[in-house]
Amino acid sequence: MRVVILCGGESSERDVSLASGRSVAGALLDRGHEVVLVDPAAAVPVLAGPLRPGDAIDGFAVGKEPPSPAARQQLRRRMHAALTGGPVLELLREAELVFLALHGGWGEDGHVQALLEMAGVRFTGAGSAACAAAWHKGRAQAVLGATGVPVAERVLWGPTANGVPEAVRRLLTAGPVVVKPVADGSSVSVHYVDSLPQLTQLAAEMRSGEVELMVEPFLSGREFTVAVVGDQVLPVVEIELTTSVFDYTSKYQPGAVSEVCPAPVPDAFAARLQELALRAHHALGFGGDAYSRTDFRCDASGEPRCIEVNALPGLTATSLLPRAATGADWSYPELIQRLMDLSTR
Template structure:
């Protein structure tokens, strides 16, 4: 019987989401017949090491990483697990670090022919001097997930308010041209695209609230879009996953401007190496649509854990 340690919590802005993900994953793992230990990660490396590799032996066989955000999905916790030679779910150090660094991930995507929204990195304080590109455009922290700190700047919006809100995330921000149209997402399991979901938020855009509040966003799977757009979204999601060297489960987020012909309006926004695993999350929903139950998905992820040498 496999003993699985579910790491959750952490101290990023996504802590609460991580706790929900972790609890749900632990339940699914128990339903799948695994022995599960839940661990709320604090900023105490010694305590974490003692938990994973106790002096008397008997630590977990596998770590299920349910942490989100900085330090949980940017290669940091992955590095600790590599040093301790503890198998763990999701992607490794390099893939996690590049995917979390949005500007770097954009460079990788464009180098292999994946279209991204027109964008650039600017100093946050430069926003006080005026718009870096014509409105509407999107302002994002360069290394956060779950749409934390994302703002769409439209006509009439106060730019100084946006600049002040971004201050907690660092000195640089990513500016991207806003792509109108439809929100799409694709889950990847190993080397296979599962499906395409269209997201129809009832808020102004698919922000943190829309992702984690029940009833705020309609999920349509499979997405009711033309076959060529559907297949291109799956193709680019898989290309992004492979180009970054990801393993296990990932999810790519895309926008499609349906006013343009064919796939001309399709762009990849980012790749999530540790997609949400809450009851409202998209990757588990796609797996369910494909006939994979919650406990089966959890077991699959443990079976496909990375094995540090």
Template sequence: MRVVVLCGGESSERDVSRSSGWAVAKALTERGHEVMLVDPAAEQPVLAERVSADDAAVLVPSVPPAASERAALGRRMYATLTSGPVHEQLRNADRVFVALHGGWGEDGHVQAMLELAGIPFTGAGSDVCAITWHKGRSQAVLEAAGVPVPPRVQFDPAEQPEPPAGIKDLLANGPVVVKPVAEGSSVAVRLAHSIEDVTADSPVLIEPFLSGREFTVAVIGGSPLPVTEIELTTPLFDYEAKYQPGAVREVCPAAIPAELAEHLQELAVRAHHALGFGRSYSRADFRCDAAGTPYCLEVNALPGLTPGSLVPVAAAGAGIGYAELIERLLET
């Protein structure tokens, strides 16, 4: 097929996405497809007219791009996707492989543009991405579907001069995790030990810190991959830990009892369908409390696809090579 791979973009995860995009493009080239690689937010958006399987891997820096860059990136991205030669290449593609993470690539903006233009693309549609991207809304959907989620308090400093009183109740049992309501790759996730620590300049979700083990389960087309355990050397699986080699140990299949593995897979599949992913793919992240009870922290609509990312690790645990995995995702 003639495939255009979209990567990069305007979000804080653009470096991760560029790494995913190069890896995806090389895998599709290896499988015999004709691949163009595009970063719509770059000054020169076409990174490669045709990707070679011998191109070097793109590494992820230890810190995300500065927030001050995002406005200019967004303007270029919008112009690239809605007019000009790249837009025509998208229209002429047999399939657009969306390897964007975060921002417009994961909140439904890009998917809506492609849908309006009638361009076929991989992954979930704009409606599913929009609800999944907002952690507060997606957790409400999961809770209604019977997927256990942590107790939580939302704090929007633009609407509330002081953190809500409910945060004190959460802090009564230990530290809390403060995370952006809409962000990925654990960007800006931090621990807070007191109400004074709970500061924010954008909407955040506050949850109790769960001190148990951490797991993730990828689901493709409604079928779960093996459970992966994330063995941490730090309290949180933050941005730096996720993308720097050797920062964490990812074990797949996880060394856990069969009953727990089946339970996590069942919860991941239930979350997948509750949010409307259907035949697409997703990745559900879980963390256990001190008693070993798992809670779903979030579901990812466009999880990382660097060779060391969690979905490829889970696929390898099932005996699925990287190129074969990407071929499967091309069909979603």
């Protein structure tokens, strides 16, 4: 097939997406497809291609820090222009399939999916409605809790609130909390907080950019993730941390964290996590033509709580979905082919 891979983009996960795009390109070439690699936010959007089987593609190293807010504004302007007219849009329309290797921001919150739907372009992954439902963690947690998926208590803290809300103070009085943007990915700006002065200073810095925050109790137990591809649930992955939270640096710097698949847990516990992941997948509107990855963290008693559902999880060499695929005896090229095949149903 003639496949255009969209990667890069304007989000805080730009580097991760560029690495995913190159990994996906290598896999598609390995499977015999023709590939064009496109970053719609770049000054020169076509990064490589047309590439044909036998051609080489360079890798990409994920940086230790995401792009700055100022850089993201310029990237966003370019991306909007590229996806709403001109040669990039025509390239997407001419492709037999667009493979979305975008993560975060417009690539995962439903914006890009909606534009492609309106343009009549076939693409991989969930549609705009499911992506939007999963992207806002506060609303997603409310939906999941209502459908029987266990979630942590949470408080949303809007940018216009004066002072620390009483509900946030109450959570902090009970123990350490985790503070994060209610809509962002790759654990960007996720912080462990155990004192009111620390919380006040951190919140002032984060909310200066009109960011809505979500505050949850810190869950001190083990962390797991479960991927669903179509209607198939993959083996459970355990994330063994050396830090309090699985942050951006831990996720994308080799050796910063250990990921074990299949997770060393009793069969009944693994089956429970898999059932909850499939329930979360369906509750947020992901169907048999989509894939997702659901993250869990356990409390002090060992009870799991869903912390988020990812609509376009990372596809780098160190990402969790490829790790789960390995646990299912899928090669990386086979995983990428399966993600493509979902969109042709």
